[in-house]
Amino acid sequence: xxxxxxxxxxxxxxxxxxxxxxxxxxxxxxxxxxxxxxxxxxxxxxxxxxxxxxxxxxxxxxxxxxxxxxxxxxxxxxxxxxxxxxxxxxxxxxxxxxxxxxxxxxxxxxxxxxxxxxxx
Numbered sequence: 001x002x003x004x005x006x007x008x009x010x011x012x013x014x015x016x017x018x019x020x021x022x023x024x025x026x027x028x029x030x031x032x033x034x035x036x037x038x039x040x041x042x043x044x045x046x047x048x049x050x051x052x053x054x055x056x057x058x059x060x061x062x063x064x065x066x067x068x069x070x071x072x073x074x075x076x077x078x079x080x081x082x083x084x085x086x087x088x089x090x091x092x093x094x095x096x097x098x099x100x101x102x103x104x105x106x107x108x109x110x111x112x113x114x115x116x117x118x119x120x
Contacts (some may be wrong), residue, residue, distance in 0.1 A: 005048065005049065006049040006050070006051060007045060007048050007049070007050050008051045008053065009036055009052050009053070010053045010055050011029075011032050011053070011054050011055065011089070012028070012032075012055050012056040012059075013054045013055065013057060013060045013085065014056040014057070014060040015032075015056070016028075016067075016069055016085075016089070017063070017067045017071070027072060029072070029073075029089070033092055033096070036052070036096055040096040040097055052090075054086060054089065054090070057082065060082055060085060060086070061082050064081060064082055064085060065080070068080060069088065073092075076088050
């Protein structure tokens with residue numbers, strides 16, 4: 001019996017330069033990519049809708065100026081802009097999506113203090 005209709009996966013796009021708390025040798029973005037790949041290749045999930053949300057874009061906007069993505073992802077050859085970073089990261093996740101899944105990605109910014117809600 002089917003127990004779910006969709007998978008919601010949230011990625012903090014600003015954490016491309018950070019390591020896991022529990023394993024300081026593992027990059028957080030690489031870990032998120034591996035978890036997402038694992039979900040996408042799991043047979044039981046192939047017919048589910050996949051919603052991928054990119055969060056913490058406000059932090060990414062400040063990091064772009066000082067922390068080059070290519071220091072952590074050597075295959076990145078784009079410009080140092082939020083849009084280029086987001087596109088590169090999205091494409092890295094996209095390559096794991098199984099053709100039978102319905103895949104949707106969104107850039108999400110939620111700031112509770114200022115009550116800003118942005119979904120693109």
